[in-house]
Amino acid sequence: MNDQTMTPEERAANLKGMGSSRKRVEDVRFTQGKGNYVDDIKLDGMLFGAFVRSPYAHARVVSVNKEAALAVPGVVAVLTAEDLAPLGLHWMPTLAGDKQMVLADGKVLFQGQEVAYVVAEDRYVAADAVELVEVEYEELPVLTDPFEALKSDVVLREDLEGQTEGAHGPRKHHNHIFTWEQGDKDATEAVLAEADVVAEEMVYYHRTHPCPLETCGCVASMDKVTGKLTLYGTFQAPHAIRTVVSLISGLAEHNIRVISPDIGGGFGNKVGAYAGYVCSVVASIVTGKPVKWVENRMENLMSTAFARDYWMQGKIAATKDGKITGLWCHTTADHGGFDACADPTKFPAGFMNICTGSYDIPTAYLAVDGVYTNKAPGGVAYRCSFRVTEAAYFIERMIEVLAIKLNMDAAELRRINFIKADQFPYQSALGWEYDSGDYHTAWDKALKAVDYDGLRAEQAQRIEDFKAGKTRKLLGIGLTHFTEIVGAGPVKNCDILGLGMFDSCEIRIHPTGSAIARLGTISQGQGHATTFAQIIASEIGLPADDITLEEGDTDTAPYGLGTYGSRSTPVAGAATAMAARKIRAKAQMIAAYLLEVHDDDVEWDVDRFAVKGAPERFKTMKEIAFAAYNQAIPGLEPGLEAVSYYDPPNMTYPFGAYICVMEIDVDTGEWEVRQFYALDDCGTRINPMIIEGQVHGGVTEALAIAMGQEIAYDEMGNVKTGTLMDFFLPTAWETPNYTTDHTVTPSPHHPIGAKGVGESPNVGGVPAFSNAVHDAFRPFGLVQSHMPHDHWRIWKIANGLGMHG
Ligand code: PCD
Numbered sequence: 001m002n003d004q005t006m007t008p009e010e011r012a013a014n015l016k017g018m019g020s021s022r023k024r025v026e027d028v029r030f031t032q033g034k035g036n037y038v039d040d041i042k043l044d045g046m047l048f049g050a051f052v053r054s055p056y057a058h059a060r061v062v063s064v065n066k067e068a069a070l071a072v073p074g075v076v077a078v079l080t081a082e083d084l085a086p087l088g089l090h091w092m093p094t095l096a097g098d099k100q101m102v103l104a105d106g107k108v109l110f111q112g113q114e115v116a117y118v119v120a121e122d123r124y125v126a127a128d129a130v131e132l133v134e135v136e137y138e139e140l141p142v143l144t145d146p147f148e149a150l151k152s153d154v155v156l157r158e159d160l161e162g163q164t165e166g167a168h169g170p171r172k173h174h175n176h177i178f179t180w181e182q183g184d185k186d187a188t189e190a191v192l193a194e195a196d197v198v199a200e201e202m203v204y205y206h207r208t209h210p211c212p213l214e215t216c217g218c219v220a221s222m223d224k225v226t227g228k229l230t231l232y233g234t235f236q237a238p239h240a241i242r243t244v245v246s247l248i249s250g251l252a253e254h255n256i257r258v259i260s261p262d263i264g265g266g267f268g269n270k271v272g273a274y275a276g277y278v279c280s281v282v283a284s285i286v287t288g289k290p291v292k293w294v295e296n297r298m299e300n301l302m303s304t305a306f307a308r309d310y311w312m313q314g315k316i317a318a319t320k321d322g323k324i325t326g327l328w329c330h331t332t333a334d335h336g337g338f339d340a341c342a343d344p345t346k347f348p349a350g351f352m353n354i355c356t357g358s359y360d361i362p363t364a365y366l367a368v369d370g371v372y373t374n375k376a377p378g379g380v381a382y383r384c385s386f387r388v389t390e391a392a393y394f395i396e397r398m399i400e401v402l403a404i405k406l407n408m409d410a411a412e413l414r415r416i417n418f419i420k421a422d423q424f425p426y427q428s429a430l431g432w433e434y435d436s437g438d439y440h441t442a443w444d445k446a447l448k449a450v451d452y453d454g455l456r457a458e459q460a461q462r463i464e465d466f467k468a469g470k471t472r473k474l475l476g477i478g479l480t481h482f483t484e485i486v487g488a489g490p491v492k493n494c495d496i497l498g499l500g501m502f503d504s505c506e507i508r509i510h511p512t513g514s515a516i517a518r519l520g521t522i523s524q525g526q527g528h529a530t531t532f533a534q535i536i537a538s539e540i541g542l543p544a545d546d547i548t549l550e551e552g553d554t555d556t557a558p559y560g561l562g563t564y565g566s567r568s569t570p571v572a573g574a575a576t577a578m579a580a581r582k583i584r585a586k587a588q589m590i591a592a593y594l595l596e597v598h599d600d601d602v603e604w605d606v607d608r609f610a611v612k613g614a615p616e617r618f619k620t621m622k623e624i625a626f627a628a629y630n631q632a633i634p635g636l637e638p639g640l641e642a643v644s645y646y647d648p649p650n651m652t653y654p655f656g657a658y659i660c661v662m663e664i665d666v667d668t669g670e671w672e673v674r675q676f677y678a679l680d681d682c683g684t685r686i687n688p689m690i691i692e693g694q695v696h697g698g699v700t701e702a703l704a705i706a707m708g709q710e711i712a713y714d715e716m717g718n719v720k721t722g723t724l725m726d727f728f729l730p731t732a733w734e735t736p737n738y739t740t741d742h743t744v745t746p747s748p749h750h751p752i753g754a755k756g757v758g759e760s761p762n763v764g765g766v767p768a769f770s771n772a773v774h775d776a777f778r779p780f781g782l783v784q785s786h787m788p789h790d791h792w793r794i795w796k797i798a799n800g801l802g803m804h805g
């Protein structure tokens with residue numbers, strides 16, 4: 001068959017464009033061990049850097065003695081804060097408007113904090129020398145509880161002493177960072193005072209960590225001859241890193257080239273800047289040699305960005321029939337020793353104000369207090385946009401708690417409070433405009449798919465049997481309907497360090513009709529090389545297989561804010577479609593010229609422009625591409641390329657309905673997920689297979705978080721979960737089977753109607769698992785208990801309810 005005889009549908013299928021489950025093109029490399037990660041980069045004369053870290057969570061650093069370390073053959077340098085101070089690099093700005101020590105300056109504030117940086121000829125020598133650096137500490141009282149920290153006389157941040165204004169307004173106490181308020185406090189309190197029913201609960205979302213398979217690292221290479229610094233690293237935002245490095249080092253931005261090579265998972269962990277980057281750059285400038293720094297697993301878990309640690313006190317008000325009238329939330333946010341949260345500047349608690357969820361709640365109020373403690377800094381998304389999983393967990397727990405209070409079925413309570421399809425665009429009480437949604441359709445589809453009524457009947461029977469002594473296993477049905485907010489973001493209200501959160505795509509069509517596209521984002525496993533080529537294929541009619549995609553090199557890619565917060569599809573995906581449309585507009589003029597008709601007399605048909613009313617007269621995109629390079633077309637420049645910088649008018653609001661069916665053994669606390677159903681609506685679907693993979697990965701991380709994963713500290717501030725022996729990372733053994741499903745409610749403002757999906761499964765998954773545990777014990781009186789629901793904690797619930805005899 002050729003172009004003449006194929007139907008439009010056949011021609012479209014050939015393109016492998018949007019909607020096609022095209023196989024991931026990047027996997028050919030990865031499955032053959034041909035990936036190129038930071039640790040694969042080996043440069044001539046490369047040195048290695050390693051950190052001396054504090055064993056104490058809070059201590060004064062009395063002295064650092066480098067002598068023994070420097071005497072080890074192969075050790076090139078040992079850097080301390082004193083060495084960095086003359087360069088002004090012993091502290092660095094954080095993404096949240098705070099500053100953070102690069103190397104301990106007088107004291108340490110968390111276990112694992114960087115104290116000195118050893119540079120040596122190889123990694124082993126560096127590790128040996130780390131052991132020989134003698135640091136004298138004087139222990140200080142440790143604060144690991146944010147509520148205690150707000151009452152304590154102990155001043156954690158002596159550098160801020162007496163400073164009553166922070167980056168986000170007044171500070172109430174020397175360990176207080178900010179208060180962030182949204183919504184109407186007085187109106188909400190009035191609604192609570194008059195309500196038929198008010199449910200109140202403390203919902204804790206524990207501290208955890210993204211723990212990507214590849215830890216964080218970089219290679220800094222300063223070429224003293226050209227004056228050019230090349231910085232390879234595991235960066236989720238390479239351009240932002242380039243700008244930050246330029247601003248803090250004083251090197252001109254055009255002399256810095258940042259390259260994110262292949263990344264082995266990011267999950268938010270690789271958004272911010274770490275001491276290792278600064279020290280490696282300094283060491284390379286000082287020694288004139290490339291310097292590599294790669295964390296080990298313990299360092300990654302102990303010192304790089306944590307996630308969550310939100311104590312959310314909630315009150316939810318409703319009428320007797322279950323119509324929600326108001327929501328109140330006060331959150332105490334444990335930020336650790338420095339405020340290094342990765343959120344857009346104006347949102348110190350991220351998009352936590354999406355906590356009214358999928359429900360039409362007329363009145364609401366949210367306040368968040370950020371607090372310093374002796375824990376590692378961070379506060380990254382870990383697969384949930386900015387504090388969206390916290391918000392979704394909060395509201396989905398509050399709904400369950402309210403259902404208990406009303407003695408109502410939790411599925412029905414949700415249904416009567418959903419925002420209705422005809423209410424979109426919907427203005428929420430806490431300030432967001434939800435772009436589109438159809439929650440009732442998704443919910444009914446989900447309940448039907450799992451036979452919800454049948455499950456409840458089975459559960460009722462199980463309770464009978466349990467009471468009759470016939471079984472020791474309970475059945476829990478965990479429900480969740482979540483609304484995400486992704487795609488930061490409109491430049492008017494979203495920036496990071498003053499950089500507006502637009503994104504970009506540049507497409508260059510080659511004469512023979514193939515192309516290269518470059519984006520300001522960076523894949524960490526999401527499959528951008530596969531999916532973004534699909535958008536271009538559908539927009540301009542060239543096969544996806546003929547389109548190369550490149551990200552992560554700031555010397556070639558257009559400026560963009562990177563990949564996190566599921567923003568690539570909503571923002572860079574939109575830029576991709578817009579750039580492609582610019583190309584198509586020029587192609588239309590070329591086609592009209594070639595076909596000797598007016599521009600308006602040709603129309604687009606899958607992969608070609610055809611003369612209106614005469615479809616047999618056409619020019620394919622391939623022909624047009626060639627013409628762009630070999631014909632002198634009056635009034636048109638040669639070539640065929642375009643760039644788009646896209647500032648989205650709004651965020652996108654993906655949503656979903658998740659249901660988890662869990663069996664729980666009351667005697668051992670063991671759990672087993674019998675069924676997990678995930679319905680996602682991410683608007684127009686680019687690649688259904690990749691979406692399914694994203695959902696599998698995200699729900700597995702949700703399972704980890706809800707059922708065991710935790711960064712736990714003892715009272716001394718020691719990290720108790722610094723290895724994968726203690727930090728739960730699910731394997732194929734623990735991971736259940738998932739059933740995925742979807743509805744499609746396109747985003748009205750996105751050029752192709754797509755919303756993000758990468759984070760949704762974590763946002764929806766965590767409450768689904770947790771609600772399943774709670775639901776199993778609901779008939780026996782459980783209202784609220786804290787995650788992670790490991791076997792021990794579940795056993796304790798059963799024990800506390802008197803179920804052990
Ligand atoms: N509608 C639609 C949407 C989407 N998609 C697809 O899917 C994916 C995803 O997307 P999104 O949602 O847009 O996202 P992004 O931006 O791209 O990414 C990001 C995300 O992503 C996720 N996923 C993943 N995967 C992998 N493999 N790895 C990784 O690392 C990761 N990470 C995670 C996270 S965490 Mo953050 O950072 O926390 O904030 S955020 C995040 C891509 O490929 C795309 O294209 C499709 O197809 N369709």
Ligand SMILES: [Cu+]
Pocket residue numbers: 308350380381382383384385386387388389390
């Ligand atoms: Cu988050």
